[in-house]
Amino acid sequence: MAEPNAPADETGLERTIGLVGAITIGMGTMIGAGIFVFPGLAVGRAGLGAAVSFAIGTVVAVVIALPTAELATAMPESGGGYYFVSRGLGGFLGSVVGLSVTVGLVFAAAFYLVGFGEYTLAVVAEAGLRAAIPSAVGGVGIGYVLAIVGGTALTVVSILGTEHVESLQNALVGLLIAILVVFLLRSGLDVLGLLGRPRVPAQLLPNGSLPVLTTAALVFTSFLGFAQIAAVAGEVVEPSRTLPRALVGSILVVGVLYVATVFVTAGTFSPPRLQQLGETAIVEVARVYLGVGGAVAILLAGFLATLSSANATLLGGSRVLHALSRDDVVPPHAGRISQRYGTPHFALSFVGGLAICLVVVGRLDTLAEVASFLHLVMYGLMCVAQLRLSRATPVWYDPSFQCPGTPYVPMAGVLASVGLIAFMQSLSQAVGIVIIVFSGLWYRAYADGVTVTPEVNDA
Amino acid sequence: MPETPHVIVPVAVLEGEVVPDPLVEFLSSAPVVVLGYHRIPEQTTPEQAREEFGERANRELETLTEAFEAGAATAESRLAFTHDVAQTIQRVVEEVDRGVVLRPNPVQHVDTVFVGVRNSTLVPAITATVATLIGPTDAELSLRRLQGGAGDGQLLAGMETALEEAGIADDRITVDSREAVSIDDAVETISEEQDLVILGEDDPSILNVVWEPTSERVAERTLAPVLVVQRPFENE
Numbered sequence: 001m002a003e004p005n006a007p008a009d010e011t012g013l014e015r016t017i018g019l020v021g022a023i024t025i026g027m028g029t030m031i032g033a034g035i036f037v038f039p040g041l042a043v044g045r046a047g048l049g050a051a052v053s054f055a056i057g058t059v060v061a062v063v064i065a066l067p068t069a070e071l072a073t074a075m076p077e078s079g080g081g082y083y084f085v086s087r088g089l090g091g092f093l094g095s096v097v098g099l100s101v102t103v104g105l106v107f108a109a110a111f112y113l114v115g116f117g118e119y120t121l122a123v124v125a126e127a128g129l130r131a132a133i134p135s136a137v138g139g140v141g142i143g144y145v146l147a148i149v150g151g152t153a154l155t156v157v158s159i160l161g162t163e164h165v166e167s168l169q170n171a172l173v174g175l176l177i178a179i180l181v182v183f184l185l186r187s188g189l190d191v192l193g194l195l196g197r198p199r200v201p202a203q204l205l206p207n208g209s210l211p212v213l214t215t216a217a218l219v220f221t222s223f224l225g226f227a228q229i230a231a232v233a234g235e236v237v238e239p240s241r242t243l244p245r246a247l248v249g250s251i252l253v254v255g256v257l258y259v260a261t262v263f264v265t266a267g268t269f270s271p272p273r274l275q276q277l278g279e280t281a282i283v284e285v286a287r288v289y290l291g292v293g294g295a296v297a298i299l300l301a302g303f304l305a306t307l308s309s310a311n312a313t314l315l316g317g318s319r320v321l322h323a324l325s326r327d328d329v330v331p332p333h334a335g336r337i338s339q340r341y342g343t344p345h346f347a348l349s350f351v352g353g354l355a356i357c358l359v360v361v362g363r364l365d366t367l368a369e370v371a372s373f374l375h376l377v378m379y380g381l382m383c384v385a386q387l388r389l390s391r392a393t394p395v396w397y398d399p400s401f402q403c404p405g406t407p408y409v410p411m412a413g414v415l416a417s418v419g420l421i422a423f424m425q426s427l428s429q430a431v432g433i434v435i436i437v438f439s440g441l442w443y444r445a446y447a448d449g450v451t452v453t454p455e456v457n458d459a
Numbered sequence: 460m461p462e463t464p465h466v467i468v469p470v471a472v473l474e475g476e477v478v479p480d481p482l483v484e485f486l487s488s489a490p491v492v493v494l495g496y497h498r499i500p501e502q503t504t505p506e507q508a509r510e511e512f513g514e515r516a517n518r519e520l521e522t523l524t525e526a527f528e529a530g531a532a533t534a535e536s537r538l539a540f541t542h543d544v545a546q547t548i549q550r551v552v553e554e555v556d557r558g559v560v561l562r563p564n565p566v567q568h569v570d571t572v573f574v575g576v577r578n579s580t581l582v583p584a585i586t587a588t589v590a591t592l593i594g595p596t597d598a599e600l601s602l603r604r605l606q607g608g609a610g611d612g613q614l615l616a617g618m619e620t621a622l623e624e625a626g627i628a629d630d631r632i633t634v635d636s637r638e639a640v641s642i643d644d645a646v647e648t649i650s651e652e653q654d655l656v657i658l659g660e661d662d663p664s665i666l667n668v669v670w671e672p673t674s675e676r677v678a679e680r681t682l683a684p685v686l687v688v689q690r691p692f693e694n695e
Contacts, residue, residue: 016546078504161500166542315502322507337511343502 017236019246021170026229026250028173029316032309033115034222035180035258036302039265040281041365042219044274046211048266051259053215054222058255060416061223062248064379066403067386067410069244072230074389074399076239079323080231080316081378086327086452088385092440095329095447097378098320099439104374105317106351108224109151109310110358111367116306117147117359118279123299140360147359154311155352161341169308177257179301184260187289191267206271217423221368222258224375225309226251228316240400279364314355318347329447366431369424373432380417383410396454464588465555466686468527468563469494469548472519472538473512478526478563482684485569485655486561487530488595489588494551495520496539508540516540558689559588562678566654572598573653573683575605575645579614581659585688586618589657590625592686600632601653604639607673642673649681656685 017025042050071084079086081101086094121143124130137145205212229236229246236242261282265274268285277284280302286294322344325335338345358367387410389397403409421429443450466486470476472495495516499508520536527534541547552558574589576582593600600622602615615634623629640648649656658674674687 078506158502161502165501318502319504319507322504326510335507335510337503337507342499342508344507348502 015235015237017232017242019242019249022229022232022236022242022246023250023253024170024173025232026226026246027177027254028169028308029225029228029312030223030250030254031173031176031180031257031305032225032312033112033306034219034309035254035261036119036282036298036305037115037279037364038219038222039261039285040274040277040279042215043262043266043269044271044281045207045218046215047206047271048263049205049209049212050215050219050266051262052212053219054255054258054262056213056216057220057223058251058258060216060220060413060420061226061251061255063409063416064383064413065226065247065251066244066405067383067413068227068230068379069247069401070390070399070403070406071382071386072233072243073239073401074397076233076236077323078231078234078319079326080227080320081382082320082323085378085381085385087454088389089381091327091329091447091450091452092443093381094327094452095324095443095450096436096439097381098324098329099442100374100435101378102317102320102324102351103354103435103439104371104378105313105320106354107358107362107367107374108221108371109313109317109351109355110362111221111364111371112306112310112313113147113151113355113359114144114362114364114367115279116150116303116310117143117145119299119302119306120146120150122280122283123303126296126299144359148356150307151310151352151356151359154307154314155349155356158311158314158348158352159338159341159343159345161343165311169312172304172308176301176305179297180257180261183286183290183294183298184257184264186294187264187268187285188260190289191264213423214425217372217420218365218369219258220372220376220420223251223254224371225312225316227379228312231316231319244401310355314348314351317351318344321347321350327452328450329443366425366428369428370431370435373421373424373428374435376417376421377432377436380414383413383417386410394454463489463591464557464559464584464688465490465492466559466561466592467492467494467548467551467555468561469496469544470520470523470563471496471498472516472523473497476563478523478561479566479684480526481566481568482561482563483526484530485592485596485598486527489559489591490533491527491535492551492555493520493524493527493534493536494539494548495523495536496541496544496547498544499540499542501542505540509538512540513538552689557584557587557691560674560687560689562674562685562687564678564682564684566684569596569654570598571653572600572655572657573645573649574600574602574618574657575659575677576602576614576618577605577607577639577659578662581688581690582614582618584691585657585659586621586625588686588688590622590627592657593631594626598631598654600627601635602632603635603645603648605645605658606639606641642676646677646680649677649683653681653683656681656683658685658687660687660689 046053075083077083082098085097135142226247233239265285268288274281283295283298286298322335324330325332333346336346387407390406466489516538520538524534524536539547615636619632619634656677661672674685678685
C-alpha cells in the first residue's frame with residue numbers, strides 16, 4: 001500500500017477515460033472556432049480547393065499524432081509537448097517549445113475570442129437588436145469589444161473555479177456534432193444534386209493551386225488540440241490501444257466534418273460573396289438550406305464552440321505554465337494555486353490577459369497562423385524527440401505503443417510541420433520567429449543550466 | 460466467514476474535518492484506510508494541487524492516521540486530490556476488495572448499533588462487518604429489515620445465528636422480525652434510539668444513479684455515523 005509520499009498513484013488519478021471519452025476530449029478541443037470561422041475565409045481564398053487544404057491538414061495532423069501517441073504512452077504527464085521535447089531533446093529546446101507554445105496558446109485563445117465576438121454580434125443581429133448596440137466603443141469595433149468582454153468573463157470564471165464544465169463540454173460536443181451532421185446531410189444532398197440541380201462550382205480553383213497550400217497553413221489552427229488527448233494519457237484506460245486510436249480517430253472525424261463543410265460552403269456561394277460574408281459565412285449557408293431555424297442553430301453552435309475552444313485553450317496554457325514552473329524555467333508564481341479558489345490564478349490571468357490584449361491589435365488570420373506556427377514548431381520537435389528516444393532508448397523510455405513506420409512517419413511529421421510553416425504569410429512567420437527567439441533568450445537569461453529529469457542521457 | 464473488511468474513512472483533509480474519538484475507538488478492531496481527499500476545481504490538475512497543498516495535507520493526514528494507529532489493527536493512509544470525490548472513494552473500495560465506507564457524523568458514544576438489511580446478497584458481508592466491529596465492544600445490536608430488497612424473515616434469523624457463532628452474546632442482539640420498515644420510518648427510530656447505523660450499499664440500478672444514495676439520506680437525517688457495506692468484488 002502506498003505511503004503518504006509515494007508518487008503518481010497518490011495524486012488520485014483514476015484511469016477512467018475510455019476510447020469514446022478520449023475522442024470527445026480531442027474533438028471538443030478541435031471543433032471550435034475552426035469549423036465555424038474558417039469555411040467562408042478559406043473558400044473565399046482557394047475556392048473548392050479549400051477542401052483539399054483541410055484534407056492536407058487532416059493528413060499532417062495524423063502523421064504528427066502517431067509519434068505523439070508513442071511519446072504519451074511513455075510519458076503520461078500533463079505537460080504534454082513541453083514535457084516530451086524537454087525530456088527527449090534537453091532543457092534548452094524543451095524550454096523554447098514550452099514558452100513559445102504558451103504564447104501560441106495565447107494567440108489561439110485570442111483567435112477564438114475574436115471568432116466568439118463575431119458570433120455574438122451575429123446572434124445580436126439575428127435577434128433584431130443590432131441597432132440597439134453601438135458599432136464601436138472608443139474606436140474599437142463592437143465585435144472586438146464583445147470578444148474582450150467574453151475573454152474577461154471567461155478568465156474570471158476560470159479563476160473562481162467551476163464544476164461540471166467538463167460534463168457540459170462533453171454534452172456540447174455531442175450537440176455541435178448533431179447540428180453539423182444535420183446541416184451537412186441536408187446541404188450535402190442538395191449540393192450533390194440529389195435534391196434539385198447540382199451546385200458543384202464550375203471553377204474548382206479560381207485563384208490557382210498556391211492558395212490551396214497557403215489556406216492549408218491558415219486553417220491548420222482547426223486541428224490544434226488533438227494533443228490534448230496526450231495530456232490526459234495518465235487517466236486513459238489501456239493507453240497503448242486507446243491513445244493512438246483516439247488521436248487518429250478524432251482527427252479523422254473532424255477532418256471529414258471540415259472537408260464536408262467546405263464542400264457545401266463552396267457549392268453554395270461564390271468566393272467573392274464568401275469573402276464579403278466573412279467569419280460567419282457558414283450561418284448564411286445554413287440559412288439557404290434550412291431557413292431561419294438552421295441559421296439560428298449554427299449561430300448558437302458557433303457561439304458555444306468558440307467559447308468552449310477559448311476556455312480549453314486558456315486551461316491548456318495554464319497547464320503548460322505549471323509544467324514550466326515545476327522545472328524552474330519560469331518563476332514559481334506561474335504555477336501557484338490560489339489558496340482561496342484552488343485554481344492556478346496567476347497562470348489563468350496571464351494567459352487570459354495576454355489573449356485579451358491581442359484581440360485588440362490582432363487580425364484574425366494572423367492570430368490563427370501564429371498559433372499554428374508555434375504549435376507546428378512544437379509538433380516538429382516532438383517528432384524529432386520521438387526519433388531520438390526510439391533510437392537512444394534510455395531506461396525510463398518504455399512506450400507501450402510504438403509509432404508504426406518509424407523513422408519515416410516522424411520524419412514526415414517534421415517535414416510537414418516545416419512545410420506548413422513555409423506557406424504562411426510573412427507577417428505570421430516574422431511574429432513566430434520573434435517569439436521563438438525571445439523564448440531562447442529567456443532561457444539563456446533566466447533558466448540557463450536548468451536540468452530536467454529524466455533526461456535522454458539517463459541510461 | 461469472509462475475510463476481514465477494510466473500513467474506508469474519507470476525510471476532507473484540508474477543511475479541518477476530523478473523525479470523532481468515539482468513532483476512532485469503535486473502528487479499532489478493523490483495518491482502516493484513512494482516505495484524505497481534497498476536492499479541486501476542474502481548472503486545476505491533481506499534480507498542481509499536490510504541489511501546492513500536498514505537504515499540509517500529508518501532515519493533517521498523518522495526525523489523523525496516528526489516532527487510528529493507536530488502536531486499530533492496521534491503519535493505512537491515502538491522499539487524493541480529485542475532481543470527483545465519489546469516484547475516488549469507489550477506486551479505493553475496489554482496491555481493498557472488501558470495503559466498508561464510513562459517512563462520518565458527530566457521535567458521543569457508540570452503545571447502540573442499528574443494522575438495516577435489504578438484500579440477501581449482502582448479508583454475508585454485513586455479518587462479517589458487524590462481527591468484526593461489534594464483537595470486541597459492549598454495544599447492543601438491533602437487526603431490522605428495510606424495504607427495497609428481496610428476502611424474508613429468515614434473513615435476520617440466519618444472521619443472528621451467524622453473529623452468535625462469531626461470539627456475540629445473544630442478549631446483545633435484538634431481532635425485530637416485523638415486516639420490512641421503510642427508510643423514513645427507520646430514520647425516526649434510529650434518531651431516537653441508535654448511535655450508529657450499518658447498511659448495505661444500494662443495488663446498482665438506474666434509479667440509484669439519479670437518486671441520492673440511501674446511506675447519504677440516512678446520514679443526513681439521523682445525524683448518526685453510517686457504515687456502508689460495499690458489494691465484494693468477486694473477480695479480484
